[in-house]
Amino acid sequence: MNVPTLTGNVGAQNRIGADRYCLAGGELYASPIHQHVGARLLDLQNRFALKCYGIVNSRAGWQREKADVCAFAHNLPDERFEAYGVCYGPGPKTVRPGAASKF
Structure with a gap:
């Protein structure tokens, strides 16, 4: 259940030398990630299911030997998806939507 x-x-990751952008050494990187979550059944009788969804997350930053500065983004296209659901008996069903984009 x-x-x-x-x-x-x-996911994938691309790295380039930071020197070409006038940064003192290190590398710049970007890493997009596609996350897929399949359909889920939420009650014992298999009458209530949440749909599958896919979202895109990303990480970008600058890395040097002993330093790493980065930013994360969750759900870049701001997709609305069913993150969680509950079935209270034979009738009432509730669904909590997933989080909106966060930068």
């Missing part, structure tokens, strides 16, 4: 049929993350 409340376990996705499939979950997964796919």
